[in-house]
Amino acid sequence: MISRSLQVRPxxxxxxAILLAIALAWLxxxxxxxxATVLFEAFSKGLxxxxxxxxxxxxxxxxxxxxxxxxxxxPLNCAFGLAAAWSIAKFEFQGKALLLTLIxxxxxxxxxxxxxxxxxxxxxxxxxxxxxxxxGVKVIFALPGIVLGTMIVTVxxxxxxxxxxxxxxxxxxxxxxxxxxAGGWTxxxxxxxxxxxxxxPRTVSRTS
Numbered sequence: 690m691i692s693r694s695l696q697v698r699p700x701x702x703x704x705x706a707i708l709l710a711i712a713l714a715w716l717x718x719x720x721x722x723x724x725a726t727v728l729f730e731a732f733s734k735g736l737x738x739x740x741x742x743x744x745x746x747x748x749x750x751x752x753x754x755x756x757x758x759x760x761x762x763x764p765l766n767c768a769f770g771l772a773a774a775w776s777i778a779k780f781e782f783q784g785k786a787l788l789l790t791l792i793x794x795x796x797x798x799x800x801x802x803x804x805x806x807x808x809x810x811x812x813x814x815x816x817x818x819x820x821x822x823x824x825g826v827k828v829i830f831a832l833p834g835i836v837l838g839t840m841i842v843t844v845x846x847x848x849x850x851x852x853x854x855x856x857x858x859x860x861x862x863x864x865x866x867x868x869x870x871a872g873g874w875t876x877x878x879x880x881x882x883x884x885x886x887x888x889x890p891r892t893v894s895r896t897s
Contacts, residue, residue, distance in 0.1 A: 754832075754835070757832070758832070758835050758836055758839050759839075761836050762836055762839045762840045762843065765840060766840060766843055766844050766846070766847055767847055769844060769847075769848070770844070770846070770847025770848040770850075770851060771847070771851065773788065773792060773848040773852075774847070774848045774851035774852045774855055775851075775855065775877060775881060776788070777789060777848075777852055777855075777856075778851075778852055778855030778856040778858075778860075779855065779860045779863055779881070780860075792844070792845045792848050792849065793845060793849075794845075795841050795842050795843075795844055795845050796845050796849075798842075800838070800842050803838060803841045803842055804838055806841075807828070807829060807834055807837055807838060808829055811828035811829050811834065812829050813829075815829075855881070862880050863876050863880055863881060866879070866880050
């Protein structure tokens with residue numbers, strides 16, 4: 690097979706500038722304006738009051754909670770993303786389309802809806818809320834609920850980044866390693882992982 694890199698053909702005329710201006714205006718509206726408002730309010734009373742807020746117990750508690758949730762959610766999402774991407778890209782199985790749909794579902798679902806789901810499941814009047822309350826386990830408005838809410842909106846990010854790369858690579862080397870007696874974990878660690886880390890999704894070339 691002959692490998693050839695994708696080439697971008699320049700477009701003449703005012704169309705690129707117009708599209709760029711529209712994109713920048715939209716990003717400025719939905720990202721730049723709220724960010725500028727937050728920064729303006731944060732520094733409206735000067736730098737010293739802003740820095741003083743980091744010594745307040747509420748601020749320290751919020752920062753610590755954020756770091757703790759990230760420390761829990763990121764490794765779990767990494768493990769799921771790697772497993773899901775490897776399964777989808779390297780194997781054929783029943784329910785593959787359903788798994789892809791479930792991975793993409795959080796991208797089209799509002800975080801408010803995801804929060805409502807956990808309330809309906811683990812809230813005081815939810816499906817499992819009463820039983821958990823008897824056991825003294827608190828999910829909603831506690832660390833487990835925050836972790837679950839964070840994971841459900843971020844779970845597709847790693848899988849969707851790896852699936853196109855692993856699919857483009859194919860499964861020939863994995864099949865060869867399996868035929869030589871390598872186990873599943875060995876194939877993933879010695880073959881799939883090395884191929885994935887050696888090539889970035891932004892450097893993938895189309896083959897024909």
